[in-house]
Amino acid sequence: MKTIKKYIIATLGSHSSLQILKGAKDEGFKTLLIVKKDRVDFYKTFPFIDEFIEIDSYKDFPKIEEILIKRNVILIPHGSFVAYLGFEKNKAMKVLYYGNKSVLDFEEHRLKQRKWLEEANINMPKLFTNINTIDYPVIVKSYGAAGGKGYFYARNKTDYKNKIKQMKSKQFIIQEYVIGVPLYVHYFYSNITNKLEIMSIDKRYETNVDSLGRIPLTSQQGLTIEPSYVVVGNSTLVLREAMLSQAYDMGLRTIEASKKLIDKKGLYGPFCLETVISPEQEFFVIEISCRIVAGTNLFTHGSAYSWLYYDEPMSTGRRIAREIKIAIQKDKLKSILG
């Protein structure tokens, strides 16, 4: 059995890095955080980070790549990687990288993503291309928008025309606004054991939309409040058990479709289907995230679901580290690196 001793697990100090490195430490790895100078004191208060590399900006990441390669660092990507480094630089990285980089293309381009989910027979909100045929209300999303920033809601054509003028991005999609409750399912798919698990479920906490209900009708009169969808936190949910096997099956079909459409390896590791559930109890998938999502930060000590699979606390961060450990021990590390 190969040893994990010569590897270091590392990530950028943001998004879900605490969970990732805590999990790595729990699995016996050495841990390293690449972190901006103004945050390092904060991260130093945690006992599970062995080493820090300070940089001025996450954009400086490529400057230190050489060091990481020499030290056998396995990098765990999270949402901030694409946000800070950009899509092309992510793909160009030479450091050991957990996950299939070919998936990034399909995640980034909203129409490719849609094709993938259609292939997986996943129900989605309608997509509009001709603004004369839109059934309002809609939500308009720029490409690669991070954390809901830059999304807007339009209740009719006039509203749409006013708001699209202020849209900075030229690449965007117009999606049916499904009236129903949002719910995010966090999966983990092992391409070593070929097993899919539901790790946890959350709901995003978005400013300002998640505070608007607190202002009643009469109190809103005279105020023009534009809804915004900036994610600043997450809260715990469980799904009605009768719908849980459907959620599981959606995950399975997404994996299967990725193997056909993207490449042989397809999607593996943590991913998330972002759904809205209608009063008819139908799932509408509004997006897929192909890496660890911030909603899993709720579950550093395990979730209502992970405790059904594991008799020890199993966060998604720890699950990743466990997968890497198993891969190393079985001499299959290459098969999980991107």
Added chain:
Amino acid sequence: MKTIKKYIIATLGSHSSLQILKGAKDEGFKTLLIVKKDRVDFYKTFPFIDEFIEIDSYKDFPKIEEILIKRNVILIPHGSFVAYLGFEKNKAMKVLYYGNKSVLDFEEHRLKQRKWLEEANINMPKLFTNINTIDYPVIVKSYGAAGGKGYFYARNKTDYKNKIKQMKSKQFIIQEYVIGVPLYVHYFYSNITNKLEIMSIDKRYETNVDSLGRIPLTSQQGLTIEPSYVVVGNSTLVLREAMLSQAYDMGLRTIEASKKLIDKKGLYGPFCLETVISPEQEFFVIEISCRIVAGTNLFTHGSAYSWLYYDEPMSTGRRIAREIKIAIQKDKLKSILG
């Protein structure tokens, strides 16, 4: 001390079955799941289910009852039992069944239920029978409506008259709509130790009402959105501690009243008081569920409350299994079967 070895704990694959069987396994029982064919693969991903009986529909349950009886199965009922099998078939079951079946009558019939809670001196929303004397807004609920489906809200008489036409059920009640926050208290009452515990607390996640606050006033203009109350999930809550002893006392009084009104044994095992709390910090109980509720699914590893009673993870599912184990060991199994 009698052994639990000859018993198998079983339930239907839905609602809260994962929690129930995980809890049973943690207590040392053999476990069995009666499950629809299209869900069996999903349930097989969990390590704590020893055996599966596949059926085409939960309505086919009676066909397998003979087998269950022969194998000393103790069945744990949950919300899907009444929903799928109907009230009469539940009562007619011959298999070992945890809980007092006499309670089902009082739970099913909304007016009997009300009488019970009145006997327990529980505060409830007003009930209207003459539509000319209604104080609007109201909520209209059909009998035995599962998961909030078929409820409707009416803000005035015209609204009521329009909506009642579409109501399928002939049996319904008209309840005052209390403007306040919903909160569900999960209790467990042991009729062996005569002790009541607050196991956990949740809030339901209902589509579409729990998403409507995300659409501000100006954005709702031109849309006619009818509120619906279909439960698709649950989220965690704790109650202000100053009100916790009141919640506890409501539970105690409910138990006491059941012994007077229903039969000597009365209500035991898990139950839930579904409350709305007004700005005057008054509880209004809108319903009682006399079995494990889905909100407990949040707490497979214990809740903020269960960890105060137990130094090990204690879900409501596990608490049931523990109760059965104690009953078997003390040779009191009969006293907890319905």
Added chain:
Amino acid sequence: MKTIKKYIIATLGSHSSLQILKGAKDEGFKTLLIVKKDRVDFYKTFPFIDEFIEIDSYKDFPKIEEILIKRNVILIPHGSFVAYLGFEKNKAMKVLYYGNKSVLDFEEHRLKQRKWLEEANINMPKLFTNINTIDYPVIVKSYGAAGGKGYFYARNKTDYKNKIKQMKSKQFIIQEYVIGVPLYVHYFYSNITNKLEIMSIDKRYETNVDSLGRIPLTSQQGLTIEPSYVVVGNSTLVLREAMLSQAYDMGLRTIEASKKLIDKKGLYGPFCLETVISPEQEFFVIEISCRIVAGTNLFTHGSAYSWLYYDEPMSTGRRIAREIKIAIQKDKLKSILG
């Protein structure tokens, strides 16, 4: 090393007393609850309370102080202390008391509090003194209002003038109503190790405002619903990790400023910054609580954050007991008593 055996940890039976005494017991202390007669049966159902002193009303607390002093009781204050005993009686207590009483002044007087937070360079909503210069909407808060009771919202001058007439308190502030999501950060600062920790994060559950979003626009027509902010519970949140170091730094600056402004010891132990986060991801601190807050009741078995620092369940209640234990063992008890 000094022994903790001669000390008893005690508090009033309300607010967060279960968590405090459970934590004290886990750390090896004897525990005592001072409790109103009508609540004693409820508290007796928990296994970690060694002793009870029953009183008729929390206002009778001074009558038993002599006993507490004789028995080496260390009292842990929580939100109900100021609410029930009043500010002056709290300061006048002679019993061993965890925390710096000099801080109470600054917490109680809203303008002193504001000065403190300004000194700490904390961003706050605007404060208005001249009603002719107000930018509406605003929220009006009486001094020392417990649990959000007595707050009101005003959307314009007419609304303000109508509502201020009904305000009982003569002491109040008029604050800008920031449209954004509320989020409460629970800190613990050790003045023995000089280390600050983020223990957990919650959102309050307020009646009726947290239910209003469930009534859509058309259904609210004809109803005049006045928003109220009475706290009856709490729910779990995590904060976007990119903002976590900011939250940490706000905590540090608050501690530093307290040492300058209040006295040498300054603020230590548990405290909470109550924030609203705008769509620009800016924190607005609306209040500080200088003791354990009820939101920590969610985390009797630890939180997503505490599990990053500790490999055992660490509630804020337990963290307090641990601090007292360390102080006793290092013969530094005096430095943590107020």
